[in-house]
Amino acid sequence: MTARGWVLPVAVLLGFVFLYAPIVSLVVFSFNDSRLVTVWGGFSTRWYGELLRDRQILGAAWVSLQVAFASATIATVIGTLAAFVLTRFGSFTGRLLLTGMATAPLVMPEVITGLSLLLLFVSMELTLGWPAGRGLTTVIIAHTTFCAAFVAVIAQSRLRDMDESLEEAARDLGAGPVRVFFDVTLPVIAPALVSGWLLAFTLSLDDLVIASFVSGPGASTLPMVVFSKIRLGVSPDINALATIIIAVVVIAVVIAGLLLRRSARP
Amino acid sequence: MSAPATNALTRSLPWRLTARVVGAMGITGRTLVIAVPMLWFLVFFLVPFFVLGRISLAEAIIARPPYTPLWERMPDGTLTIIASLENFRFLLADRLYANAYLSSIRIAVVSTVFALLIGYPMAYFIARAPEPRRSILLLLVILPFWTSFLLRVYAWMGFLRREGVINNFLLHIGAIDRPLIMLQTDFAVYVGIVYTYLPFMILPLYANLTKLDQAHLEAAADLGASPMVTFFTVTLPLSMPGIVAGSMLVFIPAIGEYVIPALLGGPDTLMIGRVLWDEFFQARDWPVASAVAIVMLFLVVAPIMWLQSVQNRRELK
Structure with a gap:
């Protein structure tokens, strides 16, 4: 074997160890009986029990799920419309502006997005009286905006790959634009939209920085509560929470992967 | 959406009414479809940067909101713009x-x-x-x-x-x-x-x-x-x-x-x-x-x- 023959696989293996070792240790120590997160004190599920009795965490998880569900759904509608307009409407006034606005949120630092949206909400409240205070609504709006950009990217690539002769055939047979969209385009791109929705849902569940800026009292999301806890140090019930999240994500990713594979097939 | 459902949607009264009103105002469906994502991103993505820029020119004060207004009406009725690069x-x-x-x-x-x-x-x-x-x-x-x-x-x-x-x-x-x-x-x-x-x-x-x-x-x-x-x-x-x-x-x-x-x-x-x-x-x-x-x-x-x-x-x- 040449030198290069084994150097590369070993480097790749180390790369995967780097990616997975911290996650594996999180999961392992979630079943640790000891309060010391990194010293093994025997197998136990007590931290899962403590987690389920923690009202603050459960409340925040409920807030996060509501926010993620609402913003993923609205973001899928807005992102799909943006993608449809950009791929099917040819040229129109403001096309370049919309392209920019639908991609820029992807690369905008979260602290800037969060601060600028908060300042917008405060100014709107002063001049228009809406939104009254900050809470669930403002977090949903903020998450919808950056999630819609992600959905738009996914939907655009699917719409570009899609065989446009299907839509042409429907039009030739006398279908109006609304019917063509709902009866032809939408069913074809639906699997991509499902994975877009799932991505938006995860991104919303994951966000700490933007939510911290635009949220108000009584609407702390799960990452906000977790952050305030781990700032003080490691704690085993957070390991239990991480394990649950990892389990859910693995299941969701497998489902999304299967859907994407089906949508990729011609 | 199934064909009957789409038909039901486009034939429903609210849909036809909206289409009438929108059509009478000279707005095409195409414009409306463009307007939804455009307005959302304008209001919640672009406008915030202008607000950000405007507040970066204000001064911090202890009040609600905690910054000075951009303009102030003087006793003689003129508007004075207060902005500084401070x-x-x-x-x-x-x-x-x-x-x-x-x-x-x-x-x-x-x-x-x-x-x-x-x-x-x-x-x-x-x-x-x-x-x-x-x-x-x-x-x-x-x-x-x-x-x-x-x-x-x-x-x-x-x-x-x-x-x-x-x-x-x-x-x-x-x-x-x-x-x-x-x-x-x-x-x-x-x-x-x-x-x-x-x-x-x-x-x-x-x-x-x-x-x-x-x-x-x-x-x-x-x-x-x-x-x-x-x-x-x-x-x-x-x-x-x-x-x-x-x-x-x-x-x-x-x-x-x-x-x-x-x-x-x-x-x-x-x-x-x-x-x-x-x-x-x-x-x-x-x-x-x-x-x-x-x-x-x-x-x-x-x-x-x-x-x-x-x-x-x-x-x-």
Whole structure:
């Protein structure tokens, strides 16, 4: 074997160890009986029990799920419309502006997005009286905006790959634009939209920085509560929470992967 | 949607009424469809930057809202615009801010280089792996990205702590006789950034390397180039767009990072995202926080535009 023959696989293996070792240790120590997160004190599920009795965490998880569900759904509608307009409407006034606005949120630092949206909400409240205070609504709006950009990217690539002769055939047979969209385009791109929705849902569940800026009292999301806890140090019930999240994500990713594979097939 | 359902929708009274009113106003359905995403992004993405710019010109006061108004009506009825570049002058005068910007760039550059060094061999290996191993490896790269970002950073707190997994292991095998200080250092911040953004480096590199024309490599080999020479003269230059895209995807979020320096960094780890956060949440100085954000915006817009132009050039080819 040449030198290069084994150097590369070993480097790749180390790369995967780097990616997975911290996650594996999180999961392992979630079943640790000891309060010391990194010293093994025997197998136990007590931290899962403590987690389920923690009202603050459960409340925040409920807030996060509501926010993620609402913003993923609205973001899928807005992102799909943006993608449809950009791929099917040819040229129109403001096309370049919309392209920019639908991609820029992807690369905008979260602290800037969060601060600028908060300042917008405060100014709107002063001049228009809406939104009254900050809470669930403002977090949903903020998450919808950056999630819609992600959905738009996914939907655009699917719409570009899609065989446009299907839509042409429907039009030739006398279908109006609304019917063509709902009866032809939408069913074809639906699997991509499902994975877009799932991505938006995860991104919303994951966000700490933007939510911290635009949220108000009584609407702390799960990452906000977790952050305030781990700032003080490691704690085993957070390991239990991480394990649950990892389990859910693995299941969701497998489902999304299967859907994407089906949508990729011609 | 099924055909009958669509028919029912387009024949329903509310739909026809809306269509009538909208049609009477001279607005086509096309305009309406454009208007929805356009208005949403205008109001909730573009307008906030103008608000940000306006408040960066105000002054902090103890009131609700905690900044001075942009204009004030004088007793004689004239409007006076109150705007000052005082906050920007303050940013220039105080070394803290310049240091934070420079330190953010340094941390982002170092992390990007390490992410490239770790990510390139992985992307190269995956791109050349046969199916179905390739798909599985790719899924393994993406999977951590879907789990909570915050909890992945938290995992490193448990790893790098004084009584953490790494120290316990090294003490156990006798490689060290006293724990290493790793948490709350710049080193921990590098590890955290490379770890969380590695998938963003690998994916564009992978996409680029799978498209690499095998014929180029064979031609180089036929002409007598060794695998090493082929790699450095053919593969590496051809994968440049992937390197640029991956590096930007790591560099851009790294520069504004808040969570990683806050959890893994020490009190002296300066990053601009953290300075902005503290300025807002601790000092409660909204105008200065806005000015920091405006300067930061220019710091990230330049590399983004560069990335866009590189991508556009590639699409034209």
